[in-house]
Amino acid sequence: MSTTIDDEVTSGTPKKPTKRQRQAAGIAEAASGGVKMLLVKVLMLGIVDAIAVYAIFILITSDQWLVAGIVGVVTAIVNWIYFSRTKLPAKYLTPGVIFLVIFQVFVLVYTGYIAFTNYGTGHNGSKEQAVSSLMSSALERVPDSPTYEVTVVDQFGELGLLVTDPDGEASVGTTDSPLTEVDAEMEGGKAVAVDGWTTLSFADVIARTDEITELAVPFSDDPNEGAIRTPDGSSGYLYLSNLEYDAAAGTMTDLSTGTVYSDLGTGAFTSDDGEQLLPGWQIVVGFDNFVRAVTDERLAGPLLYVTLWTFAFALISVASTFFLGLFLAIVFNDLRMRGRKYYRVLMILPYAVPSFLSALVWAGMMNESFGFINQVLLGGASVPWLTDPVVAKISVLVVNLWLGFPYMFLVCTGALQSIPEELQEAATVDGARPWAVFRLIKLPLLLVSVAPLLIASFAFNFNNFNVIYMLTDGGPRDSNAPIPVGFTDILISMVYKVAFTGQSRDYGLASAYSIIIFIVVAVISVIAFRRTKSLEELN
Amino acid sequence: MATKEHRSWVEAPVVEAEILAAGLDAEAARKSRPPGPLPKRPFNFGRWFAATGWRHVVGVVMVAFSLFPIIFVISSSLNPRGTLTGSNALFAKIGLDSYVRILTDPQVPFTTWFGNTLLISGITAVATVFLGALAAYSFSRMRFTGRRFGLISIVVVQMFPQMLAVVAIFLLMSGIGDWFPAIGLNTHVGLIMVYLGGALGVNTYLMYGFFNTVPASIDEAAKIDGAGHARIFFTIILRLVAPILAVVALLSFIASVNEFLVASVLLIDTEQQTLAVGLTKLVSNPRYADWSAFSAGAVIAALPVVALFLFLQKYIVGGLTAGAVK
DSSP states (O other): OHHHHHHHHHHHOOSSOOHHHHHHHHHHHHHHSOHHHHHHHHHHHHHHHHHHHHHHHHHHHTTOHHHHHHHHHHHHHHHHHHHSSSOHHHHHHHHHHHHHIIIIIIHHHHHHHHTTBOOBTTBOSOHHHHHHHHHHHTEEEOTTOOEEEEEEEEETTEEEEEEEOTTSOEEEEOSSSOOEEOOOEEETTEEEEOTTOEEOOHHHHHHTHHHHHHOEEESSSSGGGOEEEOSSSSEEEEEEESEEEETTTTEEEETTTOOEEEEOSSSSEEETTSOEESSOOOOBOTTHHHHHHHHSHHHHHHHHHHHHHHHHHHHHHHHHHHHHHHHHHHHTTOTTOTTHHHHHHHHTHHHHSOHHHHHHHHHHHTOTTTOHIIIIITSSOOOOTTTSHHHHHHHHHHHHHHHHHHHHHHHHHHHHHTSOHHHHHHHHHTTOOHHHIIIIIIHHHHHHHHHHHHHHHHHHHHTOHHHHHHHTTTOSBOTTSSSSOBTTOOHHHHHHHHHHSSSSOOHHHHHHHHHHHHHHHHHHHHHHHHHHOTTTTOO | OHHHHHHHHHHSOHHHHHHHHHHHHHHHHHHHSOSSOOSSOOOOHHHHIIIIIHHHHHHHHHHHHHHHHHHHHHHHHHSSSOOTGGGOSTTSSOOSHHHHHHHHOTTSOHHHHHHHHHHHHHHHHHHHHHHHHHHHHHHHHOOOTTHHHHHHHHHHHTTSOGGGGHHHHHHHHHHHHHHOGGGSTTOHHHHHHHHHTTSSSHHHHHHHHHHHHSOHHHHHHHHHTTOOHHHIIIIIIHHHTHHHHHHHHHHHHHHHHHOOHHHHHHOOSGGGOOHHHHHHHHTSSTTTSOHHHHHHHHHHHHHHHHHHHHHTHHHHHHHHHHTTOO
């Protein structure tokens, strides 16, 4: 029965559906979706919309109009797509594309932006934040200032000071909100408690001493009027900042030395002789990070050897794993051999174990003084597997070979078995020796199918962060470099270290390095896609 | 001569070539055989070694190379109390103390890490499969403007791994965390969202290739019987492509179990971290670390992944090669 319908429909359909047919198809499509489907759809969209409305509300209350607008527009588009009768492909693509755009495309673009800023330790926020943080860090006690009786109070985990001034007036404030007068409960001329705040007991004061001595409650809205601090939690003193901020001229003046620091557009207040007051603030610095990376001698050296090593590491890793894998695939591709299955399972175990664990275990085994390799296999030798610049590179390559050869073994076995037997037979009949059969027939055919995987493997090893980080942590450390970089670091691990380890974080420089990797990978993929023509085969 | 034989291979059925080849083989064997009547060949070590024996030697060497770190870690995990030095004598002492230590040590929330890893990787795997399958279905079954562009973008974008943008991801998540602490820095939801940014990547392409092998006539038949596109997708296509879904889920699961860079930057509190982050910090100084406790943890962590991998080995190998070998 179905065949007749089928015939009618397929034979009667012209190349391009007419308007009536499209309408009919639309109606049929709509009719076929059950009520349950519709309910689920409405429910899901309702949840999405509710979350979006909540997000927009939060964003507007914190004055993020642009982000709120984007969220609103995206939500509207999503609703439009799912309520429309057409837009079928979009219905299937939208969820994945939203994540892709935010967490893959946007972050890459954002990395590009950060590479052109001085973002990092000392340049984290806006100029206003830098000013208030500088002022409070330069607070000094005013000599002979009156003593204020204080009580430490707490509101939702935030500490504040309840201050009784020498006239007996009580006021309360925190780091963020200046002192305001309150009606407090007095005890012997000292305010001890106030509504809405919890007074800290003596034991609490002792326990939170560090927090309390850090506390500086501004006297008023003007940062130049100083703040109250308490060294012991019971008596406070007026502290005035050593720095004076002149908002009109945009300068900071050190009152004790008289030095004037002005904003020269370098992202920090700078004196005439080049001294900077940190923290500064975030500005766009143009190509500074890139120029610094390639011209500053202490940075250019590490960048050069890290880049060369990254290429060497990726190339040697691909070559060594591929040739070992291919060799094993040939060796175990002989039907006469017994127990091939068992060898195969045991040999792919390194690939099955999560690679971060294997690398950590290897790091332990390669430990110079206590490791298994030196102590047991080499009978007490002290080969500096991970601590010598050259040996460490070899160790990294060996471990990566261990991690990677099973994959190439599996891939090569598959590719070898997919080459038709007839070709080999024909060649043998023509009098070709086994080596010639392999080199002239099997290898070229194998490379055709494996080449894209080799390129993918190169790209993977180019950014093989885990092996480097878990095994050597990039070490041994290069003590001449101002950034925490070592002799086995590859580009991606250098990015990580510059951005997230060491005394100062330099997001700008790290992002500039990321952009360099980005360009290298882009060039490689363009060449790869040209060569393999894999993009042209897409249809 | 050669031309003639070649022609015969092209024209005649394959069987003929096989017979020819077999004949040649037999001839060669007859020539190399020592003179004298030999009804049944005795075992000749040299010949056996030349044919398959050396392959066993290679096999044994490679198996030793593959297994010795694994044996070492199992041995040191069974060592009741031990530093790195104490673990060097293989299987000298056997006890489960290290397992008890790693599971109960209040300083090391191993079980929490384990749970976090399963949760994060599991949700990421399921969501990746879902998002990827949706996209692969539309690319495979629908023709629309921008389709080729979409396919190419997916191939191109996956060349640039997310970890290149780790600085931007960190700053973005800390920005999101300022407004929505529940999905920002130091949350599992945030990390999963970041991982899902990579959902439309190589996996989608893998699935796209597999979806193409399911005949479109099945869809058409269902459509004629009155099924809508959603019903066709969820109740017909998804079941037919189940093997590739399992492979992609497993690959994605293993990838997120192994992921260190982004996880270590985004998850700050010890209680929130994954196994990769926690265990790495635990042995950051192997000299002072409780090495056998780490080994026990490593064995526990690796077991489910290895078991899954070996169980689904056949499909994975197919999936790995399907992307390129077509």
